[in-house]
Amino acid sequence: MSDLPSVPTVSAAGLTLRYGGTAALDDVSMRLGEGVTGLLGPNGAGKTTLLRVLATAVPPDKGAFTVLGNDPATTAGRQEVRRALGYLPQAPGFHPDFTAFDFVDYVAILKELTDRAARHREVRRVLDAVALSDVRGKRIKKLSGGMRQRVALAAALIGDPGFLVLDEPTVGLDPEQRMRFRELIARAGEGRTVLLSTHQTEDVAMLCHRVIVMVRGRVRFEGTPAELAARADGRVWSSTERDPGAWAGWRTGTGSFRNVGEPPEGADLLEPTLEDGYLLTLDGESPEEVAAA
Numbered sequence: 001m002s003d004l005p006s007v008p009t010v011s012a013a014g015l016t017l018r019y020g021g022t023a024a025l026d027d028v029s030m031r032l033g034e035g036v037t038g039l040l041g042p043n044g045a046g047k048t049t050l051l052r053v054l055a056t057a058v059p060p061d062k063g064a065f066t067v068l069g070n071d072p073a074t075t076a077g078r079q080e081v082r083r084a085l086g087y088l089p090q091a092p093g094f095h096p097d098f099t100a101f102d103f104v105d106y107v108a109i110l111k112e113l114t115d116r117a118a119r120h121r122e123v124r125r126v127l128d129a130v131a132l133s134d135v136r137g138k139r140i141k142k143l144s145g146g147m148r149q150r151v152a153l154a155a156a157l158i159g160d161p162g163f164l165v166l167d168e169p170t171v172g173l174d175p176e177q178r179m180r181f182r183e184l185i186a187r188a189g190e191g192r193t194v195l196l197s198t199h200q201t202e203d204v205a206m207l208c209h210r211v212i213v214m215v216r217g218r219v220r221f222e223g224t225p226a227e228l229a230a231r232a233d234g235r236v237w238s239s240t241e242r243d244p245g246a247w248a249g250w251r252t253g254t255g256s257f258r259n260v261g262e263p264p265e266g267a268d269l270l271e272p273t274l275e276d277g278y279l280l281t282l283d284g285e286s287p288e289e290v291a292a293a
């Protein structure tokens with residue numbers, strides 16, 4: 001694939017992790033460099049498992065990876081990886097009575113920022129970076145969902161980590177909050193490596209310089225967003241009735257049908273989006289899996 005990082009922040013080879021009979025990760029290899037990489041895949045594809053492995057929350061059964069040259073299979077390496085890491089998990093555990101400041105300060109303590117004055121400066125810096133300075137003294141239970149996600153992002157930014165792992169950070173946000181969050185993620189991707197798991201193909205199209213698609217524990221696509229969209233070149237067309245030959249087709253707001261699949265002769269072709277390319281990458285999966293994507 002083009003545009004692969006020459007000096008990767010993260011380099012993974014053959015990552016495999018089974019839960020009973022399920023291969024949550026099945027021989028996953030990848031290289032991640034500076035900028036935002038999007039991770040797409042249907043429910044159960046293994047995205048969260050991959051993020052948890054890279055965040056050293058769970059070791060793989062097989063395979064290896066390094067973060068900024070450190071190998072988490074060793075105790076010293078794992079410590080270095082954790083120092084270089086910011087992790088926003090899918091369901092960040094907040095103590096609801098903590099204020100935004102207290103929570104981020106608590107994470108800063110866990111990240112070994114022992115000097116109180118310097119730590120508080122850092123807490124103020126990251127709360128400012130996510131535009132929460134005004135509410136830093138508010139209890140988390142009184143904050144909106146979007147603000148809570150920003151508190152979690154602030155916590156992940158403590159210590160200016162070189163590798164930022166974000167697990168569905170925009171889930172449940174309204175469009176304006178999502179746009180604001182995009183701005184924050186884009187800024188976070190300047191000068192560091194961000195891996196962003198999401199179901200929002202739009203977020204990937206708007207934000208990411210690379211995209212990885214996982215299906216059933218395996219990497220099915222790795223490349224640029226433009227390359228993913230190009231998979232649907234010549235395979236999206238419009239029709240007045242639903243085309244029975246289409247793999248997927250739906251009536252749009254204008255009343256015409258947008259079809260994805262193998263077009264008939266002389267079809268009225270449309271410009272593909274990243275989502276079209278993504279859907280075709282899932283071709284062959286069960287309709288339930290695709291519907292859940």
Ligand SMILES: Nc1ncnc2c1ncn2[C@@H]1O[C@H](COP(=O)(O)OP(=O)(O)OP(=O)(O)O)[C@@H](O)[C@H]1O
Pocket residue numbers: 019022023024041042043044045046047048049050
């Ligand atoms: N702790 C666990 N115990 C048993 N099975 C698990 C566990 N965690 C994940 N799995 C299984 O591993 C597979 C991958 O799950 P994972 O949560 O990584 O997928 P995902 O792509 O993040 O899904 P989603 O988009 O729904 O968050 C699924 O089949 C899931 O049921």
